[in-house]
Every structure is written in C-alpha cells, then in structure tokens.
Amino acid sequence: MNTKDFWFDLPEELIAQDPLEERSSSRLLVMDRESGGIRHRHFYDIPEYLRAGDCLVINDTKVIPAxxxxxxxxxxxxxxxxxxxxxxxxxxxxxxxxxxxxxxxxxxxxxxxxxxxxxxxxxxxxxxxxxxxxxxxxxxxxxxxGEMPLPPYIHRQLSDKTRYNTVYAEHDGSAAAPTAGLHWTKELLEKVREKGVEIAHVTLHVGLGTFRPVKSDTVEAHHMHSEFFIIDEENAAKMNACRAGGGRLICTGTTSCRTIESAALPDGTIPAKSGWTQIFIYPGYRFKAMDGLITNFHLPESTLIMLVSAFAGREHVLNAYRAAVQEHYRFFSFGDACLFL
Structure with missing residues (x-):
C-alpha cells in the first residue's frame, strides 16, 4: 500500500492556529461509513448521534508543559x-x-x-x-x-495552557494532546450521561511520534512509535457490559481507539490491562471492539488518516476531507471534528 494514496491538498489557511472560545462550538462532519454520506453539524449536536446503552470511551491523559x-x-x-x-x-x-x-x-x-x-x-x-x-x-x-508542546504547524503559544488539555484530563504524562477530546465540555458530557450513555476512561500517554510523518514509500514499511496505556478493571467492565448489551463503543480520538484495540481479545472483550503499544492501524485491519469514532482532521499521509481510513474506507475518508476543504473546516489539533458511524 503506497503512502501517497493518503495524500490530500490542504490550503495552509485552513490549519487552525487557536482554539475556539467555546470548545463545543467546533463544526462536526458526520459520515456514515457504509454509504459515505455526509452531514455538516456542530459538535454540540453530537448527543443526537449517541443512544442509550452506548459507551463513550475517552482518554484522560494530561499534557504537561514539556x-x-x-x-x-x-x-x-x-x-x-x-x-x-x-x-x-x-x-x-x-x-x-x-x-x-x-x-x-x-x-x-x-x-x-x-x-x-x-x-x-x-x-x-x-x-x-x-x-x-x-x-x-x-x-x-x-x-x-515549561511551555505546552504544541505541534509544529501551530506557530504561536497559548495564553491559557488549559486549552491544550481536555476538561477530563487527569493523569500527567503526554507530550501531545488527544485533540478530539478538546471539543467536549463538562455540560455536554453530562447531557450524554443523561441520555443513558456510559462513559469509560482509558489512559494513553501520547508521544511525539503522533506528529512524525510516514517517510517510507509504503505504509507497511513504517515503524510505529510506542506509547503507554492503562485500562483499569472498572472501565473495562463498563465497556464489556456495553458490548454485551448490544451497545456501541464510540471512541473519542485515535488514542482511545488504539488503546482499546491494543487490549481487546479476538472476540472483542476488553480486559483490564496496561503496557506499551505499537499498534499500527491501516486499511486491512479488522477492528475488534470499536464501533464509532470521533476524531479531528489529520495530516496528509499520516498514520492517523490511515487509521481513520481503515475504519471508514479510504475513498470515503478522502471524499469527506475534500468536502471539508470546500466547506472551509478548520484542520488539525485546534480544528473541527468528524464523527464516523
């Protein structure tokens, strides 16, 4: 599989340099991963797409001013x-x-x-x-x-360090934010809970490898970085109860996805587990546990757009990205979000 198959053209002015004043006011591109159909919404609309019995998986790592x-x-x-x-x-x-x-x-x-x-x-x-x-x-x-270790495509420092952390960040250890989670507010999470959606915490400490480009001509030749993750007994039980009851595991971010897919057994059961993962998810990968993904827009030819393409189909994803460019969505860490179901 060629790395260049994951390229798309992105005008530089669409790379978000600052977070929006209100976290949940980001735009949300919603895509049906079977049909490729697209809807344009806002992140505060996301409870409409979650239902009682689902489980929202969030990564509670905390970025340090590294x-x-x-x-x-x-x-x-x-x-x-x-x-x-x-x-x-x-x-x-x-x-x-x-x-x-x-x-x-x-x-x-x-x-x-x-x-x-x-x-x-x-x-x-x-x-x-x-x-x-x-x-x-x-x-x-x-x-x-210390300063927050913002990615290289963001050219100015934050005046408020908390904006490069999620509202549920708890465990120090990341050199980069799990950026899909930056859109959640405490009020929006409470709205989701009131709807009957369980919320499960996992921890994966994000390394700088998340920004490293794929330099090999083929996807398979890329060496993935390793990151430390933790799933405790309580949250493993929440996710397994959701699956047993016919609910969906909806991951906030590629880091939450990589965590549960690293731990999951072949039948999709998620044990309590901790350790290092180098899992590299690209088209051809068979997902064991994740049913839906909330994520930001990622860099061309990155391991992250490859992961999303494995879940929703390369052509569907690239079509969604082209639509986002046409609609002037904001890209990357402080940009807008996607929901793939």
Missing part, C-alpha cells in the same frame, strides 16, 4: 528540550536542540537556576537522558518554567 528553554552552563548558548518519557523520579528521556552541541556531560540551566539538567546518556534514536536538579516539587517547577 517544552523548556534554557542555556548551556558552559557557553550560555540557547538550548531547548522536550520531555518525552519519565525514566525515574528525576531522569527523563528528552528531545534536545541543537542536538550536535548537547552531548553527554553537558549541563543546561533553566529559569536562572530554578532547574538544572545534566545530559547523562544518549540513546539509539538520538534522544538524551537528562537528570534534573531542583528545589521543591518537579511538577510545580515545570508548570512555572
């Missing part, structure tokens, strides 16, 4: 790091810039000494292991000094 700017202690030269994975209490795997000048043993000063980092190792993919020193609580220092 981008730090500092200076090399030896030279005063600017250094930028991005926290990726916590290895121990004070050691993190990080992406560093400029990579060629930040080698093992280098010391980086952040916030005029509020935080110090020493590069203690370089790992296979060029990322660094950094050991931090600080006074007090690391998370409080990070909240003071």
């Amino acid at each position: 981008r730090l700017h500092g200076v090399k202690a030896e030279t005063g030269a600017h250094a930028e790091i991005l926290l990726l994975k916590r290895r121990t209490k004070d050691e993190w795997e990080c992406l560093v810039k400029p990579g060629k000048k930040l080698r093992n043993g280098a010391c980086i000063v952040f916030g005029e000494g509020l935080l110090m980092g020493e590069i203690v190792d370089t790992i296979d993919d060029g990322n660094r292991i950094i050991r931090f020193r600080y006074e007090g609580i690391f998370e409080e220092v990070l909240d003071r000094l």
Whole structure:
C-alpha cells in the first residue's frame, strides 16, 4: 500500500492556529461509513448521534508543559528540550536542540537556576537522558518554567495552557494532546450521561511520534512509535457490559481507539490491562471492539488518516476531507471534528 494514496491538498489557511472560545462550538462532519454520506453539524449536536446503552470511551491523559528553554552552563548558548518519557523520579528521556552541541556531560540551566539538567546518556534514536536538579516539587517547577508542546504547524503559544488539555484530563504524562477530546465540555458530557450513555476512561500517554510523518514509500514499511496505556478493571467492565448489551463503543480520538484495540481479545472483550503499544492501524485491519469514532482532521499521509481510513474506507475518508476543504473546516489539533458511524 503506497503512502501517497493518503495524500490530500490542504490550503495552509485552513490549519487552525487557536482554539475556539467555546470548545463545543467546533463544526462536526458526520459520515456514515457504509454509504459515505455526509452531514455538516456542530459538535454540540453530537448527543443526537449517541443512544442509550452506548459507551463513550475517552482518554484522560494530561499534557504537561514539556517544552523548556534554557542555556548551556558552559557557553550560555540557547538550548531547548522536550520531555518525552519519565525514566525515574528525576531522569527523563528528552528531545534536545541543537542536538550536535548537547552531548553527554553537558549541563543546561533553566529559569536562572530554578532547574538544572545534566545530559547523562544518549540513546539509539538520538534522544538524551537528562537528570534534573531542583528545589521543591518537579511538577510545580515545570508548570512555572515549561511551555505546552504544541505541534509544529501551530506557530504561536497559548495564553491559557488549559486549552491544550481536555476538561477530563487527569493523569500527567503526554507530550501531545488527544485533540478530539478538546471539543467536549463538562455540560455536554453530562447531557450524554443523561441520555443513558456510559462513559469509560482509558489512559494513553501520547508521544511525539503522533506528529512524525510516514517517510517510507509504503505504509507497511513504517515503524510505529510506542506509547503507554492503562485500562483499569472498572472501565473495562463498563465497556464489556456495553458490548454485551448490544451497545456501541464510540471512541473519542485515535488514542482511545488504539488503546482499546491494543487490549481487546479476538472476540472483542476488553480486559483490564496496561503496557506499551505499537499498534499500527491501516486499511486491512479488522477492528475488534470499536464501533464509532470521533476524531479531528489529520495530516496528509499520516498514520492517523490511515487509521481513520481503515475504519471508514479510504475513498470515503478522502471524499469527506475534500468536502471539508470546500466547506472551509478548520484542520488539525485546534480544528473541527468528524464523527464516523
């Protein structure tokens, strides 16, 4: 399967640079994945498409202000790091810039000494292991000094850090937001509950691999990044009860999809489970558990548009994207949403 089969033309002005003032006022493209039929709605209309007995699956990971700017202690030269994975209490795997000048043993000063980092190792993919020193609580220092790690196609920082997290974000650990969830408000979630829809929480800590382009000519040659996920007993039971009762599992976001599809048994049962997943979903994949998907509009030739195409059909999805361009939908992380049923 060729990577170029997932290309579409997107005018740059349709890439959303800021979130809307009201989360749920985003537009919503609703597509019947069997017929390919499309309706244009708003996200606040989404309860109309959910029914009693369904289960809405949401990813409650929380993005941390993982981008730090500092200076090399030896030279005063600017250094930028991005926290990726916590290895121990004070050691993190990080992406560093400029990579060629930040080698093992280098010391980086952040916030005029509020935080110090020493590069203690370089790992296979060029990322660094950094050991931090600080006074007090690391998370409080990070909240003071760090920036939200917005994707590269967003060119300005947020004035309100909370807008790059969902209203139900709970567990620190992501370097990127599960952006489909940014449209939900507490009021809209309550409306869904009142309709008889169960809400199940899963956790998948989103890594920067979600933004990495597929550089191989063929889809099958792409190496997928790994991410850590958790499904606890209570929420596994909610999802299994939904399936047993004939309800639908509707995932908010590709991260929720990847979580339940990673854990699901061949018969669709979802056990309580945690671990690392490198699942790569593209056309030809047979879904075991997910029945519906809420997601944003994704980059051309990305693993995410491939996942959506596996669920709803490549031609249907590309037709929907072309319609969205014609209708001037807003694309990517702060953009509008789709519902595939």
